[in-house]
Amino acid sequence: MLFNDFEKVTSKQWKNLIQYELKGADYNDTLVWxxxxxxxxxxxxxxxEDTVRTAVSTNNTNFSVVQDIYVNNAEKSATKANEVLNRGAESIRFIVPNAEIDVLSLLNNLKNPxxxxxxxxxxxxxxxxxxxTEAARLSFEVFVLIDPIHQLGFDGNFFKDGNSDFEILNQINKNSDHINWLTVNATTYQNAGANMVQQIAYTLAHTNEYLNRVENFGKNITVEVAVGxxxxxxxxxxxxxxLSLNALAEAYSSTITFHILAKPTRRNKTIYDYNVNMLRTTTECxxxxxxxxxxVENLAYDAVFHKTNEFGERISRNQxxxxxxxxxFDKVNNPADGAYYIxxxxxxxxxxxxxxxxDIEKNGGLISQLIDGTIQRKISESAQKExxxxxxxxxxxxxxxxxxxxxxxxxxDLELYPFVKQNPRKTLIxxxxEKRLAEKLEQERLEAEKNA
Known part of the structure; x- marks a missing residue:
């Protein structure tokens, strides 16, 4: 009842007061960007005038803290996973390079992720x-992250070829009742410099390609995104x-749900004054x-130029x-709901x-526009503006x-090459x-160091 004691102020009154304080300067030119x-x-x-509610339902209280581990040896990786689980990580992302890795042993040696x-x-x-088959006996949820369209966009080629890859996805769909497997990895769009409208549109088109090509799909889709x-x-x-993904799913099946796995972008990370990266990743998380x-899986402050190390991992996890x-941050659901600006x-x-x-669908869909180079050109134009x-x-x-x-x-101090790598080879597209904003400036400073 406290607010009833105050007179309501309209947006028009606020604008008039602001205009007065501007002393003749134009409102739109001065304050609107x-x-x-x-x-x-x-x-x-x-x-x-800004109270349009979008009715987006989020569940912040259940977000999971994820740690990634590259797997060279199943036994050692399981041991490391259990260590980081004891230190606060709640979920593990294993990056599995080839089919020779004993993934089943890896899963069975984990302690309650x-x-x-x-x-x-x-x-x-x-x-x-x-x-x-193994996941049916486990007490935790298993997500298998495979995405041939991301492979095409990021690498230039499918895993095998377009037809074979989608045939394999349809085989997987028939035998995947205990796992979440369909994945849309949209991180490359952001890391390459696409603006937010493009990121949303390309993610929708990416998802739509799978919903058109995987028969009778009606389960969970994992969507990986990079956050700037x-x-x-x-x-x-x-x-x-x-909101957009839910609207798209309604056209196919009411049983389709989305699991969003987010990670800070690499685009604004730097090798100089690298501790600032911790501030960037904190706000991005x-x-x-x-x-x-x-x-949410954090990015270590030194990930751009250092090999994986225990200190960087610990800092990123503790953030x-x-x-x-x-x-x-896990106490309130939908904290942004009703905030006029958001x-x-x-x-x-x-x-x-x-x-x-x-517009993408009208012109053949995402894969078609990747093949003819439209998507790459649009992202490049946006990246150049930034x-x-x-x-x-x-x-x-x-x-x-x-x-x-x-x-x-x-x-x-560079253990990894932090710039775009040139690898000329024959590709389908x-x-x-993916390119960081600071690369050219950093290369100039490194060259100056060498010549000093």
């Missing part, structure tokens, strides 16, 4: 069938994505959680644990994403293009190239 997605962001939002994600870097129906540094926009992006991700256990962004991103998705803003200092990466430390030396 436009994002790379073409969304005009206002200086304030009010319930008399919430879920296990098996990212298979190969496509084999028999291997997935064995995992499905535009805090409120990223919250809205995930909400708009779930916050966006993922508040946007409704079901599971998520602090958000969950000390910041209470609701407005959610609606606009969903509408623009749906419009672009329809790169130009970075080069001009309008998009800031602290410690890199703003307040750099000239004493910072990195030439002796031109791959979508």
């Amino acid at each position: 436009e994002s790379l997605e073409g969304i005009k962001v206002k200086p304030f939002y009010h319930n008399d 919430k879920a296990v994600y098996l990212q298979l870097l190969f496509l084999d129906a028999n291997a997935v069938t064995k995992i499905n 540094g535009n805090y409120f926009f990223e919250i809205a992006k995930l909400r708009a994505l779930r 916050m966006s993922a959680i508040l946007g409704g991700a079901d599971a 998520l644990l602090m958000l969950k256990e000390e910041s209470y 609701e407005n962004l959610t609606r606009q991103l969903a509408e623009k994403g749906l419009e672009l998705f329809k 790169q130009q803003l970075f080069d001009q200092g309008k998009e800031i990466l602290l410690g890199t293009n703003k307040y750099p430390n000239p004493q910072d030396q990195m030439k002796h 031109t791959p979508i190239i």
Whole structure:
């Protein structure tokens, strides 16, 4: 009842007051800015004109803390998984490079994870069938992450060829009643520089290709997304994505659900003043959680230039644990629901994403546009716009293009090559190239170090 004692102020009254304070300057030119997605962001939002509720249902209280492990040896990887589970991780993502890895032994030696994600870097129906049989006896949920369309976009080729890959997916669909297996890996779109409308549209089109090609599918789809540094926009992006995916699924089956696995982007990470990466990944994980991700896997602050190490893993895991256990991000469902600004962004991103998705479908679908190079060209155009803003200092990466430390030396600290790798070879399509914003500037600084 407290608010009844105050007079209501309309958005028109706020605008009049702001205009007065501007002393003749234009309201729109001075205070309204436009994002790379073409969304005009206002200086304030009010319930008399910005109260369109998007009714996105999220379940923040159950988000899972995920740790990834590359598997060279099943026994050693299981031991490491149990160690990180004891240290706070709740779920494990195993990256499995080939069919020779004893995945069943890996699963059976785990001690009560919430879920296990098996990212298979190969496509084999028999291997997935064995995992499905084993999963029936396990007490935790198993996700098998296989995505031939992502393989095509990222690598330039399918696992085998288009027809064979989708035949194998249909075989898997007949023998996968105990696992979640259909996966849409949309991380490359963000990491390559696609704007948020494109990310939503391409994810929808990516999903639609599978729903058109996998017969009688009616289960869970895992959607992997990368989360960038535009805090409120990223919250809205995930909400708009779930809203759009649910609308798409209704056209096929009421039993289809979506499990969103989110991870910070690599695009804004840097090798100089690398500790700032911890701040970036913290806000990106916050966006993922508040946007409704079901599971969040953090990116180590030094992942761009260091090999996997215990310290980097521990820091990245503890960032998520602090958000969950000390910041209470797991206590409130739908925290963004009803926030005028986020609701407005959610609606606009969903509408623009749906419009672009329809255009993609009208022109042959995602795979067709990957083959003719349309998707790659559109992402490249968007990435170039963002790169130009970075080069001009309008998009800031602290410690890199703003307040750099000239004493910072990195030439002796690079265990991994942190730049785009050139590997000329014959491919079906031109791959979508993931590239960080700071690469050119960093290369110039490294060259200066060598010549100093």
